[in-house]
Amino acid sequence: MSETHDATREYTVTFAVLLILLGVTVGVSYLNLGWFNAFIAVGIAATKMTLIAMFFMHARSARRMTLVVVFAGLFWLGILFTLGLSDYLTRWSLPSPDVWTGQPRP
């Protein structure tokens, strides 16, 4: 039964850390750090994701074949964002449609 007790403790600690990170993410959002705010917000969310996946979802003790699928999912998300943003970040900003501004575009 010692195994059971260990897991309960592990889950409790994970849960506590997740709640602390929630507090941190709310607190940091009130500081004015410019674009760095978004970076920190997503960074904390990614940390929480990693904790949930590792401990609650047992990715830590998963077999390699399963981990390949986990990382393939992350990799595909990476493709979605890098290729997508490589388009939008290298364009002029999107003009608002005429009906929004009420003025014809120059």
Place this chain on the structure above:
Amino acid sequence: MRRIVEEQFEDVHQQRDAATMGMWLFIATEALFFGGLLFAYAVYRGAYYRAFSEASEEMSIVLGGVNTAVLLCSSFSMAMAVQSAKSSRGGRLVFFLALTAVIGAVFLAIKFTEYYEHYQHHLVPGTHFQFSGPHAKQVELFMVFYFVLTGMHAVHMIVGLGMLITLVILARRGRFLGEDYNTVEFGGLYWHFVDIVWVFLFPLLYLVDRSGQ
């Protein structure tokens, strides 16, 4: 006695490995589904940053923050349910599964309270929408993202609730104990994934720019 191992598998471990991989594959496709929405959100947030930050201030940080904590609680309870199933404690398993479902229902109740407030404040996109300021249309776009993202998340929560209720009924009949815990484990994987989605939605929708400059 119900057979635990299906006939195409050598033993219960092989069955568990195969099913675990399949479940993660499903989660990967779900991540891409939400990823597409979040990517579109990112592009428009970059284009209309001021409006998105104004719109985000309309969100209740208290309700959103409490809801995040509520969902983390439900994930913790779900992890405990899996643990109970693994260690063959039927009573605890039923308790934690039911607790997870109740906490999930609390989340949805708070979420729909927020929806009602948005409706009262004329923030639901469409003819009813009203927002004073130069960025009204862009704020409306933010609200479209808000309702699609949180709405799809809520749909996943409702599916999860149905799953949990089914698990509670079966667990009460003495299922899922010991080596038979797979189903609870995979239900847990789904529930934790839905939690992870919210972990990203909360800062992106509620905390765009709270520093008020």
